[in-house]
Amino acid sequence: xxxxIIAPSILSADFYDIGSAIRHVEESGCPWLHLDIxxxxxxxxxxxxxxxxxxxxxxxxLFLDAxxxxxxxxxxxxxxxxxxxxxxxxxxxxxxxSHRLIQSISRxxxxxxxxxxxxxxxxxxxPLLEFLDLVLVMTVNPGYGGQxxxxxxLQKVEELRRIREQRGLHFLIAIDGxxxxxxxxxxxxxxxxxxxxxxxxxxxxxxKQFVADFRNAWTSPIGNID
Numbered sequence: 001x002x003x004x005i006i007a008p009s010i011l012s013a014d015f016y017d018i019g020s021a022i023r024h025v026e027e028s029g030c031p032w033l034h035l036d037i038x039x040x041x042x043x044x045x046x047x048x049x050x051x052x053x054x055x056x057x058x059x060x061x062l063f064l065d066a067x068x069x070x071x072x073x074x075x076x077x078x079x080x081x082x083x084x085x086x087x088x089x090x091x092x093x094x095x096x097x098s099h100r101l102i103q104s105i106s107r108x109x110x111x112x113x114x115x116x117x118x119x120x121x122x123x124x125x126x127p128l129l130e131f132l133d134l135v136l137v138m139t140v141n142p143g144y145g146g147q148x149x150x151x152x153x154l155q156k157v158e159e160l161r162r163i164r165e166q167r168g169l170h171f172l173i174a175i176d177g178x179x180x181x182x183x184x185x186x187x188x189x190x191x192x193x194x195x196x197x198x199x200x201x202x203x204x205x206x207x208k209q210f211v212a213d214f215r216n217a218w219t220s221p222i223g224n225i226d
Contacts, residue, residue, distance in 0.1 A: 003215050005194045007032035007065055007174070011047065012145045012198035018052075021202065022060050028207040033062040034176070034196045035085070039070035042094050043143035050076070050083040057084030067115065067176070067196075069142050070094065074101050081108045089113030089136050092125055102131045115176075117142060118150050122159045132171045134194070135160055140177030145198045149178025149186070157190035184217050 008030055013021035025033055035053055040046040053066055066085035070076065073090040074097065080088055081104075088105050092114050095101055105112040113134030114125055118141055125135065137156045140147035153175070160173050174194035179187065181200065195214070204210035 002193075003218050004192060005032055005172075006030045006201075006211055006214060007034040007194055007196045008201040009034040009036055009145070009176070009196050009198040011036040012202045015048075018056070019059065022056060022062070024202070024207050025062060026060065028201075028211045030201075030211055031063055032065050032194070033060070034198075035064060035066045037066060037068050037070060037080075038143065042071045042091065043069045045143055050079040053080070053083035053085050063087070065089070065194075065196075067136065068094075069115075074104070077101060077104055081105065081110060085110060087111035087113055087134055089115050089134055091115045091117070091142075093117055093120060098128060099131065102128060106131070106133075113174075115142075116156070118153050122156050122163070126163065129160075129163060129169055129171060130167070134172045134174060136174045136176055136194075136196075137192070138177055139175045139179070142177070147178055149183045151186065153177075154186060154190045157192050161191065181213070184214065188218060188220075 008025045010021055036047055038045045038047040053064060057064060064085045065087045066080055068090045071094050073095055088110055092098055102112045111133040113136055114128060114132055115136035115138060117138050137153055139149045139153040157173055172193040174196060175192045176196035179195050179197045201207060
């Protein structure tokens, strides 16, 4: 089984010392950095915007995975395209003309992703799958770190894998929310391609070992982390 891409989310990092947080990600061997942009409308909190991404881009070669949890993302997309993000994922629930926005992102040479909250079924995005590079399945209700994974959301991963295989598509399947040592055995069964991890990564005493343990769990018969 192919090892997952582990994408630490700086939502769980110390915003006073973002530079150190990025170094921890680099030193752990993770290739992606997940960037949660929240506007206080689509989700209650406010985090940061495109300038933060641009400033991070200037300091790291990590793959920058921008997750827009904002209403009307099409109004702000040019700023995020210009920020230097490698992938931009927006929420189906926040955008009326999703196909058009996917096209705008793709034409800029950036990976285009779409995300769905727990209450949104996979069937709502089936017409868009052939145009996507990434589907982000929220396994918690978005907005806050440290939540417990909602088990039924993992069924969407299985459904997406089946559709991808049947239609010969190539999008990555990511999950975000409640990914930790307690939930990994359930996650391994569904085999998502990308694991967005916040609190569990940044609270680990040895982050490099944490990543190694997760990768080892992927090949364990029962997906355990000792």
